Amino acid sequence: MTPEPFGARLRHAMDTRGPLCVGIDPHASLLTSWGLDDDIAGLERFTRTTVEALADRVAVLKPQSAFFERFGSRGIAVLEKAVEEARSAGALVLMDAKRGDIGSTMGAYAATYLDQDSPLFSDAVTVSPYLGFGSLRPALDAAAASGAGVFVLALTSNPEGAEVQRATAADGRSLAQLMLDHMAAENEGAAPLGSVGAVVGATLGDAGVDLAINGPLLAPGIGAQGATPADLPAVFGDAVGNVVPSVSRGVLRHGPDASGLREAAERFADEIRGAVSGS
Numbered sequence: 436m437t438p439e440p441f442g443a444r445l446r447h448a449m450d451t452r453g454p455l456c457v458g459i460d461p462h463a464s465l466l467t468s469w470g471l472d473d474d475i476a477g478l479e480r481f482t483r484t485t486v487e488a489l490a491d492r493v494a495v496l497k498p499q500s501a502f503f504e505r506f507g508s509r510g511i512a513v514l515e516k517a518v519e520e521a522r523s524a525g526a527l528v529l530m531d532a533k534r535g536d537i538g539s540t541m542g543a544y545a546a547t548y549l550d551q552d553s554p555l556f557s558d559a560v561t562v563s564p565y566l567g568f569g570s571l572r573p574a575l576d577a578a579a580a581s582g583a584g585v586f587v588l589a590l591t592s593n594p595e596g597a598e599v600q601r602a603t604a605a606d607g608r609s610l611a612q613l614m615l616d617h618m619a620a621e622n623e624g625a626a627p628l629g630s631v632g633a634v635v636g637a638t639l640g641d642a643g644v645d646l647a648i649n650g651p652l653l654a655p656g657i658g659a660q661g662a663t664p665a666d667l668p669a670v671f672g673d674a675v676g677n678v679v680p681s682v683s684r685g686v687l688r689h690g691p692d693a694s695g696l697r698e699a700a701e702r703f704a705d706e707i708r709g710a711v712s713g714s
């Protein structure tokens with residue numbers, strides 16, 4: 436049976452749960468502030484608490500792979516379990532791994548995150564197109580085959596990103612616009628939403644690019660990086676209805692109690708609803 440495409444599953448999740456994505460970023464400083472040791476037991480407790488608190492209510496959970504990789508194979512085992520438990524509880528899992536390499540190696544990353552038989556299979560994964568959009572083909576094809584999604588970096592939330600992403604391509608477009616146009620082509624004809632998303636920071640002010648890619652727009656940078664839900668209409672304009680606003684530390688700092696995490700997520704969800712409906 437053909438799996439339901441990620442874009443359709445995400446649209447449904449956004450419409451029923453609201454569009455908020457909460458990142459699972461087990462920073463050493465957060466483990467400490469939760470009263471946990473910065474070791475594998477602390478990582479396991481932090482991750483389990485976050486998944487149990489939020490996976491039954493937010494649309495998307497986004498584990499940041501780097502914070503699990505730093506513990507080696509035991510960290511990856513915690514990540515595998517988190518992915519499985521979050522998906523079982525109804526959240527879509529977006530693996531924030533930002534993979535990017537030549538196409539043949541990209542095939543191995545695709546097998547890791549986008550093959551349903553892999554222990555790290557996720558609903559979607561973040562990738563970098565700055566080895567050329569075509570290098571992403573193995574991931575795009577694997578995602579389409581498994582009903583998963585791919586979020587491609589376009590304009591990242593960090594200020595350093597602009598020197599690359601705003602640079603001008605040979606035909607006069609910015610590199611970010613070039614990548615966004617590739618994403619629009621991948622999503623052409625998809626309904627209700629394509630499965631190839633763009634990462635566009637909520638920190639950018641007016642994004643200054645055409646965001647009509649017929650796909651989701653992941654917006655990190657809310658909370659610890661200084662953006663707020665009120666910034667979303669100015670950054671995303673007419674595309675704001677396709678935005679998946681993402682918050683990690685802004686929610687996680689309210690742990691370790693599940694109620695603190697839930698209330699923080701609910702506050703962000705309310706603010707997002709207000710900002711988007713008023714735009």
Ligand SMILES: O=c1ccn([C@@H]2O[C@H](COP(=O)(O)O)[C@@H](O)[C@H]2O)c(=O)[nH]1
Binds near residue numbers: 499591634636659
């Ligand atoms: O442009 C980007 C792309 C990804 N990220 C990731 O999102 C979270 C942000 O964490 P906060 O604690 O909410 O600042 C983190 O995992 C980044 O690697 C991003 O910030 N910007």
